[in-house]
Amino acid sequence: MSQIIKAAIVGTGFIGPAHLEALRRLPNVEVVALCEVTQELANEKAKALGIPRAYLFEEMLKQDDIDVVHICTPNFLHYAQAKAVLEADKHVICEKPLAVKIHEAEELVKIASATGLVNAVHFNLRYYPMVRQMKTMREKGELGEVYSVMGSYLQDWLYLNTDYNWRLEPDKSGDSRAIADIGSHLLDITEYVTGLKITEVMADFSTVHKTRLKPLKPIETYSGKMLTMDDYQEVPINTEDHATVLLRFDNGSKGSVTVSQVAAGRKNRLNIEISGAKSNFEFNSERPNELWIGKREKANEQLMKDPSLFHPEASALISFPGGHNEGFPDTSKQMFKEVYAAVASGKQPENPSFPTFASGLRELIIGERIVESNKKQAWVEI
Ligand code: SOE
Numbered sequence: 174m175s176q177i178i179k180a181a182i183v184g185t186g187f188i189g190p191a192h193l194e195a196l197r198r199l200p201n202v203e204v205v206a207l208c209e210v211t212q213e214l215a216n217e218k219a220k221a222l223g224i225p226r227a228y229l230f231e232e233m234l235k236q237d238d239i240d241v242v243h244i245c246t247p248n249f250l251h252y253a254q255a256k257a258v259l260e261a262d263k264h265v266i267c268e269k270p271l272a273v274k275i276h277e278a279e280e281l282v283k284i285a286s287a288t289g290l291v292n293a294v295h296f297n298l299r300y301y302p303m304v305r306q307m308k309t310m311r312e313k314g315e316l317g318e319v320y321s322v323m324g325s326y327l328q329d330w331l332y333l334n335t336d337y338n339w340r341l342e343p344d345k346s347g348d349s350r351a352i353a354d355i356g357s358h359l360l361d362i363t364e365y366v367t368g369l370k371i372t373e374v375m376a377d378f379s380t381v382h383k384t385r386l387k388p389l390k391p392i393e394t395y396s397g398k399m400l401t402m403d404d405y406q407e408v409p410i411n412t413e414d415h416a417t418v419l420l421r422f423d424n425g426s427k428g429s430v431t432v433s434q435v436a437a438g439r440k441n442r443l444n445i446e447i448s449g450a451k452s453n454f455e456f457n458s459e460r461p462n463e464l465w466i467g468k469r470e471k472a473n474e475q476l477m478k479d480p481s482l483f484h485p486e487a488s489a490l491i492s493f494p495g496g497h498n499e500g501f502p503d504t505s506k507q508m509f510k511e512v513y514a515a516v517a518s519g520k521q522p523e524n525p526s527f528p529t530f531a532s533g534l535r536e537l538i539i540g541e542r543i544v545e546s547n548k549k550q551a552w553v554e555i
Contacts, residue, residue, distance in 0.1 A: 271533025273347030317450030322428030
């Protein structure tokens with residue numbers, strides 16, 4: 174593989190440009206192409222983002238010089254596009270969720286392991302250095318036996334009934350919305366940091382806006398742009414705005430998570446509190462450079478993101494000294510550093526340090542059990 178790894182990005186809504194910006198901060202990667210639903214839109218976006226080549230998806234797959242493809246399209250396209258990329262003998266980084274059906278994700282995991290190609294799912298929130306620090310502190314016994322987990326992921330970009338996005342449509346986002354979209358991040362981090370496996374779930378959903386005003390003109394995620402009333406069509410909504418899920422873990426401990434996309438003032442707030450036999454950790458993604466460490470026998474501690482205070486496994490994810498705050502955009506850069514090291518080696522490593530298609534399948538299984546539990550209003554085993 175030549176020194177410079179060539180990448181293509183499929184889909185240029187909210188997250189596609191975030192992938193692009195992160196890749197442009199890596200020395201050995203060049204984003205040479207992007208794909209969109211029409212050649213005209215692809216040309217327009219490529220010009221706007223300064224990317225030399227623009228294609229429809231199928232045409233991009235024929236470009237032999239492209240080594241890696243980032244799938245940043247709506248959920249319902251992930252399975253077919255990830256499969257086509259692997260079959261075109263290219264490495265793939267797919268946005269979460271990996272697919273909308275478990276059997277699709279199972280097939281992708283099989284194909285990926287058969288090809289040996291690098292495969293990753295963009296659970297980028299694992300790459301806040303403080304999240305890796307919590308995991309490493311737990312592994313080194315600084316948390317002690319996990320007693321309980323309390324988590325939430327709160328947003329307000331779908332707060333109004335005029336806020337609309339493809340994620341509200343099950344044929345595009347899958348049966349679950351808030352759990353699939355943001356719950357997957359929180360549940361992934363819960364198992365990643367604690368090292369525990371969720372064994373049972375009890376879920377309760379609510380849809381605050383039973384109908385929403387769907388704009389008859391396209392507007393993008395987080396845009397919150399307002400149109401005139403004639404530009405809207407009232408549509409029924411049957412995906413969850415809010416969900417609370419009780420959790421049981423394989424060490425017998427318990428927990429709960431709440432996700433909401435209608436929590437006013439909460440912009441993109443993942444908060445997790447993990448209580449253990451020696452300490453208690455609390456992390457908030459809107460204040461990602463701090464960790465609260467609770468103590469019984471002495472004063473609590475506030476750990477700041479500073480490489481000199483971190484375990485080496487976690488300081489590897491830090492690019493700036495203490496007090497030089499890093500945030501959401503840096504998480505994708507740090508993840509891609511690890512994924513592209515694997516790409517440069519030419520194959521998927523034995524024990525990847527990054528979230529893989531198998532991680533994506535795990536979140537899809539948990540997500541589907543949560544949807545089933547809400548329907549049955551009963552505990553469901555994972
Ligand atoms: C919208 O809820 C969204 O962009 C999610 O799709 C991302 O995964 C999350 O990181 C930020 O919010």
